[in-house]
Amino acid sequence: MEMELNTQEFIYTYASSPEEQSLSHLEMRSFFGLESHHNIIKSAVKIDPSRSPFIRERIEVLYGGDTFIDIVEQVQEIDMKEKTFKIIFIKINDLKKEDKIEYGERRVMERDLGARIHGEADVHNPEHIFGIVAYGGRWYFGNYRKNEAVWLKHTKKPHEYSTALSTRVARAVANIAVPHPEGVKAIDPCCGIGTVLVEALSMGIQIEGRDINPLVTQGSRENIAHFGLTGNVTLGPIADIVEKYDVAIIDMPYNLYTHATPEDQADILRHARRISDKLVVVTIETIDEMIEKAGFEIKDRCVTKKGYFSREILVCH
Structure with missing residues (x-):
């Protein structure tokens, strides 16, 4: 069966124990035709994250940019109408150790993005969740979906x-x-x-x-x-x-x-x-x-x- 390719791009994060890492990599190769030792993959293949025991979450990419500021500028066109929303900073990324972003700064970045979106933020019980992640030297923002285990x-x-x-x-x-x-x-x-x-x-x-x-x-x-x-x-x-x-x-x-x-x-x-x-x-x-x-x-x-x-x-x- 052919992979379900889309013009849309998706970013998936993975997590596994050392004992199951080999298995998780084989599952990655089966789903996407490639594996990642950073536990993060970008692909045009659409997979429900809840299918996998190893996928943690998925972002359906809406915007991409070379810098975080590029994303801040783009999200201003989002109008949530009556829906509440929340933004999650994806902790798994391929940033170099010296470029890793600490918890406090991640929260600030989430608030900066939320302030630009037309709508009401709700961190406890949002109707819609967005995700932001750094990958491959770029930043990506989109609809967030968590694995339901x-x-x-x-x-x-x-x-x-x-x-x-x-x-x-x-x-x-x-x-x-x-x-x-x-x-x-x-x-x-x-x-x-x-x-x-x-x-x-x-x-x-x-x-x-x-x-x-x-x-x-x-x-x-x-x-x-x-x-x-x-x-x-x-x-x-x-x-x-x-x-x-x-x-x-x-x-x-x-x-x-x-x-x-x-x-x-x-x-x-x-x-x-x-x-x-x-x-x-x-x-x-x-x-x-x-x-x-x-x-x-x-x-x-x-x-x-x-x-x-x-x-x-x-x-x-």
Whole structure:
């Protein structure tokens, strides 16, 4: 699926723990085709910030200038009519250390901008929020949108496995697999209790689930329904799937927790190649050779850690 390009520009800020930085960068590359070690990205690709466990906020750019004064002059044309507003200075930026702006000065700059806008400011309960940020040697001002951390609502499910992906990782994996959902048909053929399904369905991704275990397929259906979502989960092996999908997401069954042998894993990958053109696989083992034997080429990858436990996420075509 093509990225949703706009004549409009957007600025996104990111935040992640050191253990999840590699994962957040892979999500950036999937969404925007690039990553940023400053945790701030400017792009013509429009993404709802609440889709990501790592995006903090988004500015839809209205004005840009070489200096802050340029922005001050431009915002004078804004007329809020009856709406109240607030301005937020974005703390994540790529200013050099010596150019960083302290808290007090940021507040002064917010007030300076607010005084030029026609309308009533309300710092506590505004009807509209604007953002101001320094990036790439320029200043940008625009409509501000904060991440609503939707995945936090999914952390407590009726059915849970201690070995299941966290909701944060599951959500990022769904984004990496289907960054731009329109027209994309996905499947999770080893869906377990549906952690990835819940995150994907909550973002409007068209995805189906399947598993060989009747207990977990029922648990997956109940988890999906618990959050008011609708999704199809079927019972049976991946070998029985005849339909074609644009992408498959597989959290590989682990030898430690299941009876899946290396032969079983190879068989899963072989059938994934038969039913899909793209595969995002989560594994605790090195399976590069197995993936290549199945007919996939690894295009991108990352590692995400939790304590001493690490998983590798591979993007394959």
